[in-house]
Amino acid sequence: MSFKTFATAAVAAITLALPALADSMIMIGDPYARVSSASANSGAAFLSIANHGDEDDRLIAASSDAAKRVELHTHKENAEGVMRMMHVPGGFAVPAGGSHQLMRGGDHVMMMGLTRALEHGDMVTVTLVFEKAGEIVVEVPVDLERKPMHGKMNHGH
Numbered sequence: 001m002s003f004k005t006f007a008t009a010a011v012a013a014i015t016l017a018l019p020a021l022a023d024s025m026i027m028i029g030d031p032y033a034r035v036s037s038a039s040a041n042s043g044a045a046f047l048s049i050a051n052h053g054d055e056d057d058r059l060i061a062a063s064s065d066a067a068k069r070v071e072l073h074t075h076k077e078n079a080e081g082v083m084r085m086m087h088v089p090g091g092f093a094v095p096a097g098g099s100h101q102l103m104r105g106g107d108h109v110m111m112m113g114l115t116r117a118l119e120h121g122d123m124v125t126v127t128l129v130f131e132k133a134g135e136i137v138v139e140v141p142v143d144l145e146r147k148p149m150h151g152k153m154n155h156g157h
């Protein structure tokens, strides 16, 4: 074995070992993405994050193959009582032993500048970056039929 071959093998072993350790702490559940229309140039992804580690963690950034830019957003009511989206530069905390739910009308992963039209059933790859767990890659199905989780208020009698 030449020195070069040995060095490559050693590097490969190290890069494989790191994510395996980090991934065990954070579990992503029930991801889905939406666009408002076929011609939309932005979309949003929702999922649940569970932290099985004994250290608090934080989702601090995200990226996607389907968007030029991805931001962590939330919805807040402004002074006029209108719900508005806003960028959350500090990201979302996921406490040790706890979880954090991204959902419509709340925190979400905002995909801006879509690189292709997204249709029901398409898959997008979203890379989530955690402060401690590092990068976690999630395959997110586009689901345009999903109802909001807290839709009860929309049902008048």
Ligand SMILES: [Cu+2]
Binding pocket: 044, 073, 074, 085, 086, 108, 109, 110
């Ligand atoms: Cu948004």
